[in-house]
Amino acid sequence: MNYDRILIRYGEISTKGRNRNKFVEKLRKSVRSALAPFPKIKVEASRDRMYVLLNGENGIEIIEKLKNIFGIQSFSPAIKVDRDVEVLKQTSLELVHSLYREGQTFKITPKRSDKTFELNTDGINQTIGGHLLKNIPGLKVDVRDPDINLRIEVRKEAIYLSCETIQGAGGLPIGSSGKAMLMLSGGIDSPVAGYLAMKRGLEIEAVHFFSPPFTSERSKEKVIDLSKKLAEIYGSITLHIVPFTDIQQAIREQIPENYSMTTTRRMMLRITDEIRKNHEGLAIVTGESLGQVASQTIESMYAINEVTNTPVLRPLITMDKTDIIKIAQEIDTLEISNRPFEDCCTIFVPSSPKTKPKREKVQHYESFFDFEPMLHEAVQETETIVIKPDNEKDSDFNVLF
């Protein structure tokens, strides 16, 4: 049986009063860009439902894409039929027949948002249920735990039939909460932090610190691949690659070894904040998790966070590593993060970094050298690229495949 549309139910947006149209519009945009590889589809949005009309595109692939879009509570592949009892009977039968395997049970879940239809919910139950039982030998009713749950939704314009409700990703539509900069290292945590921030509606631009030759081209590629994964959510993502070698070398020369890590993080935060200003972001997102490493103790955060009063959002702050890994697995970034290349966080790690750095001390050490011009230069030299998800990539290798 071929579904002709996918019915999308909104998540929390349906509670947003007068801003609702804005939220729906953002969601519509997300759906559009995530489904850009399918040119024939049409997206219809109304106050409380959205429909993706398939027009012959591959429904299964579209379902996979929809699962990752924030702001969707759940969705169902559906068939639209006219408000006619005979047509309803016929299509219900075709649909259930196509799914039915011997010995399976079913139930009908009718819903009438429009009460003018000639059958009420009991009437739908009896008429359609009876029709199915008569025409599919062996089919049985089970209202508690059916194999097939046929939902019949009677609305003003038509009736929608569906058999499956697929859980959406939840959250808020991307961009509905404004823009933030994500500090993306290449490790396991930062992509997860980015994902969770996007889930709450933030539009993300990633910032990565690149220190050739101490970090290799391949570690940069790794970050690009991670960005591609995040780009799948919205159709594209902006990645800022900051040349960081000179600053790291200056820190090595100027700052005592056990404080070098603290200063490095402070410089990264300052640069990220500059880039944020230039791109009109309102927050910085990091993958920090309390106490995970020396730079993520509360003392370190206190010393590092001093350089900015821009909100620094830390979605993973209370999460255990195992929980973070679980999400990384779900969003398919774990394997990329696990590729064994040095990144900006693992290089120049002092043998015993301060786990309880003091603000005054780090201020004192930094006071002997003016980092400002170097930071300014790094921001100037930052390479900004817009990354598309993999399916749209234009690789030189494509001809080989």
Place this chain on the structure above:
Amino acid sequence: MIYFDNSATTKPYKEVIDSFVTVSSEYFGNPSSLHSIGGQAEKLLLQAREQVAKLLTVKPSEIYFTSGGTEGNNLAIKGAASLNGNRGRHLITTSVEHPSVRAAMEQLEQKGFEVTYLPVDKQGKVCVADIEKAIRKDTIFISIMHVNNEVGTVQPIEEIGQMLKKHPTILFHVDAVQSVGKIPLSIHENRIDFCSISGHKFHGLKGTGALFIREGARLAPLFSGGSQERKIRSGTENVAGAVAMAKALRMTIEKRAAGIERMKKIQSMLRTGLNRIEGIRVNTPTENAAPHILNFSLCELKSEVFIHALEQQGIFVSTTSACSSKRKSPSKTLIEMGVPEALAESAVRISLSFNNTEEEAMTAIRAIEKAANQLRKVLE
């Protein structure tokens, strides 16, 4: 020349060989090397994995490149048995599996595992109820081929998969070497844990293949070494082979819809044509059969003789399976199907690809008729 032995191996697509040559000569790096030449090779391997995964609708992390069907089958069976042997010692398979499954099972028997070899019916099909009956408390693994390589019978993988949903601890392996690209199979919906494919059966190159390992299913590697393929298959990756296979699979799946229709037509022409020839009995069942295999016997005649008679007319076919045709023994599958030994010894297999034509089928029917008549005269 009419090549009707595509279940033994297929002719690689020209585009596939081109990719192999380009990758071998220009991107020869070792994917594990840290420099950029290694990086490019790694990228190619990654893209090949993603493509194969996408075409099979599974995750890239579930695809492991192997050297072909035999390795995939061995890795799945022995690897899973050795890691799960503490849970139970019983395995189930059918009596008509490919030797790479059969022999791996027999090897496990020597190591103290117990194996149930289920019989098949006259069509060569295993009965789902038989499998369910054979399941014991200590059953850890079931291996069933999707399409039989000798006669083309399609096993009820979907039903078996549904039935096995009631037995979540049993690992389910499907040897899909003969079916990939010919019969669509939804791996995840059918609760499959392991699935082997081989590149050269769909116009890729020999020495290439892949094993699907469901996320969460575990097995012990057969090879010890440099931990390639996420520790499951050590040995420097055959990047060019993997790329070539990814391309062959794409081309095959793109041509599949039209190709299957065409093969079905040719197969039914051959069936009708052969049925008219005196003394020929078609062994491939009419129902539940793959579109590309047609097995028949010519009474009283050793198949080898017939193969050579056809070869003289430029038609290339096999005695049952290529793997067992060098041993002079009757077709195991046919014997299991209850075909008399005399007929099982004279079995011939025609196997098609998307490239075969209806004209070739007509020519072949005439050639087979001619050869059959001649040979019968000699015998009389």
